[in-house]
Amino acid sequence: MELLENLKWRYATKKFDFGKKVNDEDLEKLKEAIQLAVSSYGLQLYKVLIISEEKLKEKLRTVSWDQSQITDASHLFVFCNYSERNDKHVDDYIKAVSDIQQTPMEKLEGYQNLIKQSLGSKNDDEWQSWSQKQTYLAMSNLLTACAELKIDACPIEGFESEKYNEILGLGQKGLNACVIVPVGYRSNDDHTQFRKKVRKPMAELFEMV
Ligand SMILES: Cc1cc2nc3c(=O)[nH]c(=O)nc-3n(C[C@H](O)[C@H](O)[C@H](O)COP(=O)(O)O)c2cc1C
Structure with a gap:
């Protein structure tokens, strides 16, 4: 099963090669994979911003724990959930x-x-939690599609959501930055690519009933 090989190939990329950019054709495929994500009732309660503008990425890095992936990756996918019912x-x-x-x-x-x-x-908290869960499912499709295209990615929660909302003017659109994914190509000197995957053993993770 090729999917398993692709999933073993992928890793949360810590250092991207700034010089390598994802081409438009592949970008369209990634967008389609997100579009095809499952969602509760089929509502797709999210919007995805795809940012390649360098100045904006630099600004966003300052509110993303200074993680270098934000500026070095080719494109930054910002998954936003609709924050209001x-x-x-x-x-x-x-x-x-x-x-x-x-x-x-x-x-x-x-x-x-x-x-x-x-x-x-649903009360407000339940709504937030529920619409964010939907958004994570869409993000997961992006990660899987990237692996198949041999494009690197790193899911990131280490950013200031409120600041993203301000910088990107999300609040007035009823949106909230939920999770972000820089996408591009790994740098040769990203040593994390050589680390063995750490996962729970099957016997611990599953229970056959
Ligand atoms: C929702 C979520 C948030 C994450 N946030 C960060 C982050 O802020 N910075 C980072 O470098 N990695 C982040 N990661 C990556 C995880 O640490 C990584 O996926 C996990 O350790 C498993 O390793 P692997 O993806 O390389 O197999 C995040 C992963 C997920 C799913």
Whole structure:
């Protein structure tokens, strides 16, 4: 299974080669992999910013624990969850289902109400947590797609979310920077690439019932 080999090849890249850039064709494939991510009800409650502008990356590095991956990577993917509940997310989704799957809106009304009811029952903290979980699933697709394309990546939570929201003007769009992923190519002198993977043994990780 080639996927397993790719997953063994990938690692959380600590040092990127600044001179190597991801080409447009591969970038489109990565975007499509994110687009195809699973999400609860299919709502995709997130937006992804892809930043390649060097000055902006430099600014973001200062609020990302000065991690060099932010500036050295080819592109910085900023996964943002929608921070506020809004029935429009549901209405837009149902409209898309109706258009794409050629189903009359009336037939989807029950489902539409059920989703709204379920979302409405969440308090603010539950909403944040839930919409962020969806966002992480999309991020995971990016990491897997990168591995298949032999593109390096590093998932990063070590950044100041509030500062990202300010710098990127996310608040006014109802968005919140949730997790980020610099993407590019490993530097030859990134020694972490030679470290053995540390994972729990199968017997500890799984229980066959
Ligand atoms: C949500 C998340 C946040 C992470 N944050 C950081 C980070 O801020 N900086 C970093 O260098 N690595 C970060 N990592 C990378 C992990 O440390 C790494 O994935 C883990 O140690 C397993 O190693 P591997 O990915 O090389 O197999 C993060 C990983 C995840 C999934």
